[in-house]
Structures are given as C-alpha cells and as structure tokens.
Amino acid sequence: MAKAKQLLGDAGYPNGFSVKMPMSPIFQAWQPAANQTFGELGIKVEWQDMAMPDYQKNAPTYPMFLAVIAMDANDMATLTDQVTSAQWYNPNPSVDKFPEVQQLVDQVQQAEPGPAQTALLKRLNTKLVDLAWWDVWYQANNTYFSVKGITVTPITGMMFPTLRFIQRG
Structure with a gap:
C-alpha cells in the first residue's frame, strides 16, 4: 500500500x-x-x-x-490468450510498444517446447510483473474432495476438472 x-x-x-x-x-x-x-x-x-x-x-x-480470468494449463495458450491476442479484457495488447517484451515473446514463440522455452516464459512473466502489465490481486487454489479410491488431479485454469482428471486410484 x-x-x-x-x-x-x-x-x-x-x-x-x-x-x-x-x-x-x-x-x-x-x-x-x-x-x-x-x-x-x-x-x-x-x-x-x-x-x-x-x-x-x-x-x-x-x-x-x-x-x-484464469490461466490455462498450457503456458503458450496463456501467453496467446492474455498477452499477445486482443481480448475483451485486453483489446490492445501493445506488446510491440515494449521492445523488451516483444523480444521475449518472439524468443518464447520460436523456442522448442521444453525446459528452454519454460525458462524464457519465466523471464517473460518476470518482465510483465515488473512492468505491472496487470494488477493481479490473487490466484485462487481449488480444493477437491473424493471418496477413497478416486483421485482428482487439479488442472490450472479449470474450476472443475473434467472427468478424465477424476480417476479410480
């Protein structure tokens, strides 16, 4: 404050x-x-x-x-949906007006999926936070309960996991 x-x-x-x-x-x-x-x-x-x-x-x-808005379980989908593409909550992404952001976005998009891309995504995330790209108040964690023998796998960005993530254990 x-x-x-x-x-x-x-x-x-x-x-x-x-x-x-x-x-x-x-x-x-x-x-x-x-x-x-x-x-x-x-x-x-x-x-x-x-x-x-x-x-x-x-x-x-x-x-x-x-x-x-919720983050997607796929980091690249989150990048597209929340940073580089026009959405109702971000009608003018303006990535091109921030050369350091544009450079990191380009590097992330050109990198092969894997540890190197993840490292670049973390650098981009740090840069976006430093620039106060958004004013994030919190990220909610969901809690799931199930009966014995049923495993629920939480999925980032999904309030309720689909049936394929609710399995017999």
Whole structure:
C-alpha cells in the first residue's frame, strides 16, 4: 500500500482521484475489496452497473475495470490468450510498444517446447510483473474432495476438472 501511495504521488495524485468504472453482477463479489483498496489510496470509484454482455463490450472503454480470468494449463495458450491476442479484457495488447517484451515473446514463440522455452516464459512473466502489465490481486487454489479410491488431479485454469482428471486410484 505504501508503494502504491508513493506511485500515486509520483504521478501527481497524492490525494487520489475519482474514476468511473463499470460493474456487472458477475464481478460484484470483488466490489467490496476494490472499494476498500481504492478507498485506502484515496481513489473514489463511481460504479456504473451493466449486464455482462454490455460489460464485456464497454469495459475496455473505461480507464480501469475488474476482470476475472484464469490461466490455462498450457503456458503458450496463456501467453496467446492474455498477452499477445486482443481480448475483451485486453483489446490492445501493445506488446510491440515494449521492445523488451516483444523480444521475449518472439524468443518464447520460436523456442522448442521444453525446459528452454519454460525458462524464457519465466523471464517473460518476470518482465510483465515488473512492468505491472496487470494488477493481479490473487490466484485462487481449488480444493477437491473424493471418496477413497478416486483421485482428482487439479488442472490450472479449470474450476472443475473434467472427468478424465477424476480417476479410480
């Protein structure tokens, strides 16, 4: 929080600012946390309610918005879906405006799958975090229960694993 306040001050907003943000019923569970966090920073949010289809269409036109996205179990799919391809939550990926990011993306995409590509993906992830590409609040862990003799294999990015990941042990 101290670093966020410092950055706001450095940007010329030592007392925060006011902002309009869209809100959809699907994201209302996160609204109290957003209000609390922004409030501590002096950011006053005016929420504008809309249905989810309208939210997906209009959220990118706001300066800030909430989105809940999941990582894919395949790192390359996550790279494509969340970094390099236009999506409703990232309409202008702008990778080309960050030469160090573009260079790492190119290296990752050209690398053979395996340890070398994984190492490059980790470097890219570190760079994206350093640049605050997203404001990630948390990554949820799922807990699964089963009866004796049944094994459930958690899959990153899947709330509920498909039947092929629920097997007799």
